[in-house]
Amino acid sequence: MKNINILTDKLDRSVPPVPGLPKDVNFPSFYETVTSNGITVLVIEDRRLPLVTARFVFKSGAYFDFLHGAEKSGLASVTSEMLSKGTALRSATKIAEETDFLGATLSTGADFDASYVSCYSLTKHFDSIFEIATDVIRNPAFLEEELSRVKEQRLNSFLAMKDDGDYLASRAYKKGIFGSNPLGSSVDGNEKSVSGMTTEDLVEFYRMHFTPDNLIVAFVGDISPETAVEKLEKCFADVKGEGAEMQNFSPPPLNEPKILLTRKEGAVQSSLRVGHTSICRNDPDFVNVSVMNTILGGYFTSRINKNLREVHGFTYSARSALSSHRYGGDLSVITEVKTDITANTIREILKEMNMLRDVAPDSEELQNVKNFISGNFPLQLETPNSVATKAINLKLFGLPEDYYSTYIRKVNQLTSEEIHETAAKYLHPGRLVMSIAGDVEAVSKLVSEFGEPEIISDNQN
Amino acid sequence: MKLRPAEKILTSIPSIEYVEHTLENGLRIVLSRNTKIPNVAVNTTFHVGSKDDDPNMTGMAHLFEHLMFEGSPNIPKGKFDEILNNNGGDSNAYTTWDSTSYFICLPSTHLEVAFWLDSDRIAGFGITEEALEVQKDVVAEEKLLYVDNSPYGSVEEESSRRLFAGSGYEWPIIGDMEQLSKAGLEDLMEFHKRFYVPSNMVLSVVGDIEYDETLNLIEKYYGGITSGMKPGKMPFTAEEISSESTGIIYDNIHLEARFLFYRVPEIGSRDYYALSIISGILSDGESSKLVKELEYERELVHEIDTAVYGFENAGVFAVSAFALKGKSLDEIGKRVDHALEEIKAGNIDDSDFQKVKNRIETYFSAGRQSIVGLADKFSFLKTYYNDCGRVNAEIMNYLDISKFDLAETARKYLNENSRVALNYLPKK
Numbered sequence: 001m002k003n004i005n006i007l008t009d010k011l012d013r014s015v016p017p018v019p020g021l022p023k024d025v026n027f028p029s030f031y032e033t034v035t036s037n038g039i040t041v042l043v044i045e046d047r048r049l050p051l052v053t054a055r056f057v058f059k060s061g062a063y064f065d066f067l068h069g070a071e072k073s074g075l076a077s078v079t080s081e082m083l084s085k086g087t088a089l090r091s092a093t094k095i096a097e098e099t100d101f102l103g104a105t106l107s108t109g110a111d112f113d114a115s116y117v118s119c120y121s122l123t124k125h126f127d128s129i130f131e132i133a134t135d136v137i138r139n140p141a142f143l144e145e146e147l148s149r150v151k152e153q154r155l156n157s158f159l160a161m162k163d164d165g166d167y168l169a170s171r172a173y174k175k176g177i178f179g180s181n182p183l184g185s186s187v188d189g190n191e192k193s194v195s196g197m198t199t200e201d202l203v204e205f206y207r208m209h210f211t212p213d214n215l216i217v218a219f220v221g222d223i224s225p226e227t228a229v230e231k232l233e234k235c236f237a238d239v240k241g242e243g244a245e246m247q248n249f250s251p252p253p254l255n256e257p258k259i260l261l262t263r264k265e266g267a268v269q270s271s272l273r274v275g276h277t278s279i280c281r282n283d284p285d286f287v288n289v290s291v292m293n294t295i296l297g298g299y300f301t302s303r304i305n306k307n308l309r310e311v312h313g314f315t316y317s318a319r320s321a322l323s324s325h326r327y328g329g330d331l332s333v334i335t336e337v338k339t340d341i342t343a344n345t346i347r348e349i350l351k352e353m354n355m356l357r358d359v360a361p362d363s364e365e366l367q368n369v370k371n372f373i374s375g376n377f378p379l380q381l382e383t384p385n386s387v388a389t390k391a392i393n394l395k396l397f398g399l400p401e402d403y404y405s406t407y408i409r410k411v412n413q414l415t416s417e418e419i420h421e422t423a424a425k426y427l428h429p430g431r432l433v434m435s436i437a438g439d440v441e442a443v444s445k446l447v448s449e450f451g452e453p454e455i456i457s458d459n460q461n
Numbered sequence: 462m463k464l465r466p467a468e469k470i471l472t473s474i475p476s477i478e479y480v481e482h483t484l485e486n487g488l489r490i491v492l493s494r495n496t497k498i499p500n501v502a503v504n505t506t507f508h509v510g511s512k513d514d515d516p517n518m519t520g521m522a523h524l525f526e527h528l529m530f531e532g533s534p535n536i537p538k539g540k541f542d543e544i545l546n547n548n549g550g551d552s553n554a555y556t557t558w559d560s561t562s563y564f565i566c567l568p569s570t571h572l573e574v575a576f577w578l579d580s581d582r583i584a585g586f587g588i589t590e591e592a593l594e595v596q597k598d599v600v601a602e603e604k605l606l607y608v609d610n611s612p613y614g615s616v617e618e619e620s621s622r623r624l625f626a627g628s629g630y631e632w633p634i635i636g637d638m639e640q641l642s643k644a645g646l647e648d649l650m651e652f653h654k655r656f657y658v659p660s661n662m663v664l665s666v667v668g669d670i671e672y673d674e675t676l677n678l679i680e681k682y683y684g685g686i687t688s689g690m691k692p693g694k695m696p697f698t699a700e701e702i703s704s705e706s707t708g709i710i711y712d713n714i715h716l717e718a719r720f721l722f723y724r725v726p727e728i729g730s731r732d733y734y735a736l737s738i739i740s741g742i743l744s745d746g747e748s749s750k751l752v753k754e755l756e757y758e759r760e761l762v763h764e765i766d767t768a769v770y771g772f773e774n775a776g777v778f779a780v781s782a783f784a785l786k787g788k789s790l791d792e793i794g795k796r797v798d799h800a801l802e803e804i805k806a807g808n809i810d811d812s813d814f815q816k817v818k819n820r821i822e823t824y825f826s827a828g829r830q831s832i833v834g835l836a837d838k839f840s841f842l843k844t845y846y847n848d849c850g851r852v853n854a855e856i857m858n859y860l861d862i863s864k865f866d867l868a869e870t871a872r873k874y875l876n877e878n879s880r881v882a883l884n885y886l887p888k889k
Contacts, residue, residue: 011685013535013581019548020570023499023669048497049826050474093757096747101812103819122823149760156763156785159715163612266713266888269602269610300551301543310539313598316606336606368547375549375568378498383830 025378027404030391031225037239038213041232042391043225046384053120053220053385054130056137057392060209060243061113062187063327068205071196074189076110078150078197079205083108083117085146088139092146095132104129106136111187112325113281114396115209123222127231134235140206142199154194165264165271165336165437172260172456173273173332173435181252183328211243212236216395220388251328252277254431259453261444262437270342270438274349275332276431281324281397287410288422289331293322294369295419296356296427297333301368303352304333314338314345326397331426339439343446346434353429360420374408474826476853479839480672484680486688487660491839491849492675493667495832501569501668504836505579506844508663509656509692510559511636512629512774518644520636523556524600525652529563530554531592533582538592541578548574556634559773560844566833569669573678580682583662586653590646597642604635612714613885620722620777623706623881628699630772658689665839668832697774699724702879711888716763719790721780721797722881725874728771729846734858735870736778739804740767741817742867743780750800750813751780761788761796773845778875790884801875807868814864825856 031043065075084106085092099106104121106129119133161167171186178184189197217236219228255277264271279289290298297304297320308318318335333353337345381387390404434450436443444453479493514521530552532538545552550567565575581587608614618633625631664683666675702724726732743751744767755762763783770777782793803809829835835852842851851858 011584011681013577013584016544017573017577019568019574022549022568022570025499048475049830051823051826093748093753096753100746100748101816101819103816103821103823105823122826149757152760152785153756153763156716159786160612160763160783163714165610264610264713267610269605299546301546306539309599310595313595314602316599316603336602336610338602338605368543371549372546372551375500375571376551376566378500378568379566382498382500382832 022374025381025408027390028381028387030387033229035212035229035233035237037237038215039232039236040216040395041229042216042218042388042395043223043228044218044220044384044388044391045224046220047222049222050123051120051221052123052126052223053118053388054133055218055220055388055392056117056133057216057218057396058115058210059113059214059216059396061110061115062185063112063182063249063325064209065185066182067208068201071193072201073185073193074154074187075193075197075201075205076115076209077187077189078147078154078194079202080108080110080115080117081150082142082147082202083136083140085150086141086143087135088141089135090132095136098132099129102129106133108136112183126223130231130235137210138236138239142202142206144199147197147199147202151194151197154188155191157188158191158194163264165267165269166334168262168264168437169271169273169435172262172437173275173433174330176258176260176433176435177255177275177277177330178252178328179255181328183252183325207241209243211241212239214243216392218388218392220384249327251280254428255433257431257451258433259447259451260433260435260456261440261453262435262456263440264437267438268339269336270339270345270436270443271336272342272345273332273334273435274346274432275320275330276428276433278322278329278331278426279324280329281326282399283324285422285426286324287407288414288418289426290322291369291373291411291414292356292419292422292426293320293331294373295361295365296320296352299369299372303356304335304349307348307352308335308337308345312344312348314341314348339442340446342436342438342443343449346447346450350429353427357423357427357429360416363416366414366416366419370412370414373411377408477829477835479849479852481843481849482676484659484684486684486686487691488679488683488686489663489843490676490679491663491665491843492670492672493665493835493839494670494672495667495835496669498832499569499669500566500832501572501575501666501670502832502836503565503572503575503579504562504665504667504833504840505564505583506560506562506663506665506840507656508560508661508844510557510561511632511634512558512772513656513692513695514629514632514636516632518640518648519632520600520634520638520641521644521648521652522561523634523636524596524641524644525649526554526556526561526563527596527600528588528592528649529582531588531596533587534585535581536578536587538589541582544574545578550575558630558634562837562840564833564836572666572670572675576678576682580686583657583659583683584686586650588646588649593644593646593649597644600635600641601638604638608633608635613712613718615710615712616720616883616885619708619710619883620720620881623708624702624722624724624777625699625775628697628774629695630699630775654689655692658691659683659686660688660691663840663843665836665843667836667839699775702881704878706881708881708883710883710885712885714885714887716786717784717790717887718885719780719782719784719794719797720883720885723778723875724879725769725776725778727774727776731858731862731866732870732874733769733771733776735862735866736769736776736874738814738817738821738859738862739867739871740769740778741820742804742809742813743767743800745817745820748816751797754800755782755793755796759796761785761793794882798877801871804871805868805875807864809864809867811864814867818860821856821859
């Protein structure tokens with residue numbers, strides 16, 4: 001059937017309006033100092049709402065789990081979680097009661113690069129919640145009874161995650177590309193490592209990493225730099241201790257190609273992760289690789305989404321992601337498709353990756369992606385907390401001071417040829433780990449054209 | 462006696478300014494200036510959702526949402542997002558039981574492009590057969606992803622058909638793939654003509670704008686669109702539930718779970734706010750009643766949550782409890798029932814009650830920082846209450862609720878003989 005065009009008004013809509021020039025966007029300035037005991041303090045003042053956040057970032061995350069033993073995966077994460085489960089002054093219950101009553105939030109956690117404590121409340125309650133945060137950071141009790149609760153919950157999380165295709169594909173993929181590198185382990189740990197964790201392990205991780213010289217504190221919102229620094233000095237000036245000197249760990253090498261299949265009971269879709277190792281967060285080529293990734297699968301009109309969703313209708317969602325840490329990273333395509341089109345999907349992914357590596361993008365496409373990135377960048381500066389995340393990143397990853405203030409300019413200076421060079425250097429369609437979680441029997445027959453599939457046991461975590 | 466601390470609280474949170482206008486064709490407009498970043502969010506909300514679907518073609522409202530991006534008279538298939546992205550913008554949309562919302566966010570100097578793109582798909586119809594077939598496949602994959610291949614993914618479908626039999630809320634938003642596969646272009650044109658008209662629509666624009674200039678642009682792009690008939694609303698007809706409706710569902714899961722659903726009053730009603738506070742007392746925060754007792758003290762659950770879902774004609778009070786491996790769903794069920802009985806009996810600590818109000822105060826302050834979120838909020842308030850003042854005053858509706866109200870509301874609605882109870886068990 002032909003297009004049916006019915007217009008109901010008289011405006012000539014055939015001519016698109018000509019937009020004005022985008023306004024300049026500046027990365028907001030922020031206050032920065034270092035205390036006498038080595039704590040880096042950042043203050044992102046914004047008085048529009050009566051809210052204050054304090055974010056404590058210790059520059060040691062799950063990457064360092066391995067420093068504490070062969071089977072200690074999850075240690076940074078469990079240590080962080082346990083901070084708010086009891087202190088010398090307060091029980092876990094009391095911490096929760098007091099925090100909730102203030103209408104405040106106190107959260108803890110870890111990723112590969114850092115361990116976090118964050119507190120947040122209306123200005124009028126900030127003194128109280130900051131005092132609780134100080135207590136959990138300075139005086140954690142690491143009680144046996146609380147650890148056993150946390151372990152029990154985590155072991156159940158591992159069970160629940162076996163029902164999640166994307167998680168299963170991602171887990172096998174990470175192991176496949178990173179092998180024995182710490183980035184191949186899970187931040188949350190695994191059944192074996194968590195079962196074996198002791199309060200002594202936690203105390204050791206805490207002593208070694210939760211030190212002032214390893215700490216960044218960002219205050220965000222309705223607070224002045226003077227008040228913030230005064231508050232921090234009052235609560236943390238007497239904290240002593242130096243963290244162990246960290247060597248510079250080298251990134252994992254480019255992985256060998258593999259096809260990994262993980263069983264998901266009753267699967268009607270294949271969850272796919274297809275990718276390889278990539279650059280560290282502070283790599284000088286990060287902006288180039290990130291723009292290249294945006295072209296590949298980083299926005300709605302990217303090649304991957306256009307191909308897999310809009311042209312073929314293979315999937316609800318398809319994207320690619322550049323995930324970079326301090327000591328390594330990866331680049332992957334992520335999607336879910338009906339089992340029987342698994343191979344067709346991989347063929348299209350390969351086609352798009354090869355095309356991007358072999359042919360320079362035309363200037364129109366490059367201009368589109370530049371406009372998209374530039375136009376969306378202000379949204380990343382919309383709240384004081386999103387600005388704080390970037391300010392923290394500068395310190396955490398050792399990025400150049402002017403990284404965010406020159407970011408948009410750098411993106412806009414890129415040429416098609418530079419993107420082509422970047423793709424030739426950093427995209428490796430011949431070295432992909434293709435990890436698929438789903439109906440193993442059906443998929444293994446479909447994917448043999450790409451190589452010999454390896455079946456991952458369901459029981460490991 | 463009622464607590465009235467709201468006035469004091471309201472003075473500490475800056476008000477959000479806005480202006481309202483209605484075009485001659487019935488299009489209702491809300492504008493709010495916010496110049497923190499040089500971007501603007503445009504939200505268009507149509508008062509049509511899955512409950513308005515033909516019972517023989519469920520999923521139409523949601524499929525139509527997908528197709529609104531797939532071509533209009535002057536913008537060929539594939540070009541909507543490409544043009545928008547090229548103008549530094551991004552888009553998305555969602556369908557609920559009662560309405561469908563679209564948003565565009567882009568640099569403020571490009572606002573006219575957003576109006577051009579958005580108005581073209583309302584003023585005319587340009588969806589092709591090819592676009593329709595591709596999006597049917599995309600929607601089918603969306604259902605596989607979130608329902609068939611997702612643990613506990615059938616909860617919405619299993620609960621709705623028991624809770625709302627005989628009404629437009631009885632089928633899931635995503636609908637029936639078999640029925641949907643038969644949808645043709647004529648069905649879509651009819652749907653567009655009936656529901657996608659200015660009189661059935663709210664347009665909210667929030668961000669770096671000037672009011673007069675923006676209104677002029679809206680008049681230019683939307684003013685000439687024929688008003689259409691405001692579609693009538695069907696009476697709400699869900700069957701009464703006179704005894705507990707139970708189900709056991711075997712799924713691809715490792716942890717057993719129990720879900721409870723109570724049919725409660727609609728959004729905006731006094732009972733709705735009371736139930737939101739009850740839900741807060743039960744499960745908001747680690748110190749809340751159910752989380753503290755079942756997750757921490759008794760170590761029965763991996764996760765427990767309660768929530769109130771408000772629709773235009775009804776609401777749902779939901780409890781979801783995921784058992785720790787080896788713990789009994791029966792015991793979890795009894796403990797949950799007991800906690801609800803305590804609320805009904807009025808055994809509510811003053812401090813628990815105050816705690817929830819304190820938390821609501823924080824949420825209210827924090828929940829107004831994103832221009833996309835605010836544009837969505839304005840469209841919601843205008844669509845359902847025709848009252849944008851709630852953007853600043855909504856908190857009063859929560860703070861007005863007394864402990865006495867909580868017990869009374871719980872006694873009225875949270876009863877075993879009018880609920881749906883589903884146990885999810887691992888497939889053998």
